[in-house]
Amino acid sequence: xxxxxxPKTRNIILFATAASLCVSMAALALAQENGPPPQAGAxxxxxxxxxxxxxxxxxxxxxxxxxxxxxxxxxxxxxSHKYQPKKTEWGDPDLRGxxxxxxxxxxxxxxxxxxxxxxxxxxxxxxxxxxxxxRQREAPAKETKSGKLGMGNWVEETGxxxxxxxxxVDPRDGRLPALTAEGKKMxxxxxSSWVRGxxxxxxxxxxxxDRCITRGFPASMLPFHYNNGVQILQSPGYVVIxxxxxHDARIIxxxxxxxxxxxxxxxxxxxxxxxEGNTLVVETxxxxxxxxxxxxxxxxxxVPAWNTIPMSPEAHVTERFTPIDANHITYEMTYSxxxxxxxxxTLRMDWTRNEKYKFFEYACHEGDVQVxxxxxxxxxxxxxxxxxxxxxxxxxxxxxxxxxxAPPAPAVAAPQQRx
Numbered sequence: 001x002x003x004x005x006x007p008k009t010r011n012i013i014l015f016a017t018a019a020s021l022c023v024s025m026a027a028l029a030l031a032q033e034n035g036p037p038p039q040a041g042a043x044x045x046x047x048x049x050x051x052x053x054x055x056x057x058x059x060x061x062x063x064x065x066x067x068x069x070x071x072x073x074x075x076x077x078x079x080s081h082k083y084q085p086k087k088t089e090w091g092d093p094d095l096r097g098x099x100x101x102x103x104x105x106x107x108x109x110x111x112x113x114x115x116x117x118x119x120x121x122x123x124x125x126x127x128x129x130x131x132x133x134x135r136q137r138e139a140p141a142k143e144t145k146s147g148k149l150g151m152g153n154w155v156e157e158t159g160x161x162x163x164x165x166x167x168x169v170d171p172r173d174g175r176l177p178a179l180t181a182e183g184k185k186m187x188x189x190x191x192s193s194w195v196r197g198x199x200x201x202x203x204x205x206x207x208x209x210d211r212c213i214t215r216g217f218p219a220s221m222l223p224f225h226y227n228n229g230v231q232i233l234q235s236p237g238y239v240v241i242x243x244x245x246x247h248d249a250r251i252i253x254x255x256x257x258x259x260x261x262x263x264x265x266x267x268x269x270x271x272x273x274x275x276e277g278n279t280l281v282v283e284t285x286x287x288x289x290x291x292x293x294x295x296x297x298x299x300x301x302x303v304p305a306w307n308t309i310p311m312s313p314e315a316h317v318t319e320r321f322t323p324i325d326a327n328h329i330t331y332e333m334t335y336s337x338x339x340x341x342x343x344x345x346t347l348r349m350d351w352t353r354n355e356k357y358k359f360f361e362y363a364c365h366e367g368d369v370q371v372x373x374x375x376x377x378x379x380x381x382x383x384x385x386x387x388x389x390x391x392x393x394x395x396x397x398x399x400x401x402x403x404x405x406a407p408p409a410p411a412v413a414a415p416q417q418r419x
Contacts, residue, residue, distance in 0.1 A: 216295070219294055221331070
């Protein structure tokens with residue numbers, strides 16, 4: 001958004017619309033609890049009434065019939081290696097450029113369950129998705145013209161990955177594997193401003209993103225609602241992945257140096273890269289636990305969308321960056337954490353070059369007052385609720401359990417019998 005033709009009034013926007021945007025973002029996060037946009041008429045979860053199709057919901061399909069008539073929709077082709085990119089001055093494949101992931105912002109992380117192992121949309125489904133993306137692309141200009149500011153000028157979702165159904169390509173059903181028992185336990189203990197109904201007493205009640213520390217890795221490589229800039233820089237022996245969100249930068253050496261010693265960890269992990277042909281392969285571990293590997297509000301993300309998915313020190317990420325033509329890179333990411341997840345999973349999407357995209361300051365810590373304000377406001381809210389409950393109880397009078405009870409009658413001595 002900020003890298004396009006929108007007026008550069010970020011600070012004014014942030015202060016003027018903070019309340020309404022927070023409400024809207026919370027609504028978006030809660031919407032993720034339903035998973036990816038369902039197909040129209042899809043069965044509701046057991047015990048729930050059928051949900052009406054949301055705007056942009058995909059039309060229902062007979063998957064058995066579709067598989068017979070269009071088997072190609074169920075086959076994921078291997079990544080193409082035909083394209084030969086130009087070389088850098090020192091001989092590495094040249095991946096340099098601006099690759100913002102707003103072009104896949106409308107691509108769900110997970111596939112609608114009704115699609116099974118189908119990896120591509122039908123023509124009818126593609127028309128629905130394209131129409132939704134066109135409405136999103138038109139929203140900023142419409143809002144600006146109307147003189148009203150809302151999510152249209154805030155959300156950067158300019159594309160949805162073409163015909164691809166979702167990002168997850170392994171498991172084959174396009175769904176994230178289940179968490180382990182330990183993963184579920186740790187997730188339940190997670191604290192974040194995204195958690196519905198949570199109280200706030202100290203900084204530990206907020207996640208690393210709330211506190212403007214980091215969005216975390218590998219979540220920072222995936223699209224969000226805004227600040228989707230990804231820039232690849234190269235120099236002899238190094239690749240740098242520069243991220244607009246929270247101004248993180250991943251510095252990746254290519255010189256074959258050994259792994260970092262045990263006990264060393266970084267929010268973005270410790271990465272080592274090498275080229276396999278024209279594909280940049282990056283292995284990352286030593287990721288500091290504390291930031292969710294998958295973030296809230298990524299479309300079709302985990303349920304509930306509370307930004308509390310845990311990570312263990314055993315987390316490992318393998319990324320592959322393959323140029324498939326002058327303006328596209330196929331990005332693949334395999335995530336493994338056997339302590340938290342029951343199986344690894346792999347995401348795949350095509351990035352689009354956009355050299356007109358500009359990074360703008362990510363002024364997350366403006367005034368450094370939001371964490372304190374959350375805590376103060378929550379304390380006031382709870383005090384008011386407690387006072388209101390006490391007033392209500394007093395007005396209702398004593399409860400049966402607390403009402404005065406008459407003392408028991410004195411015991412009557414039994415009459416003595418005569419000898």
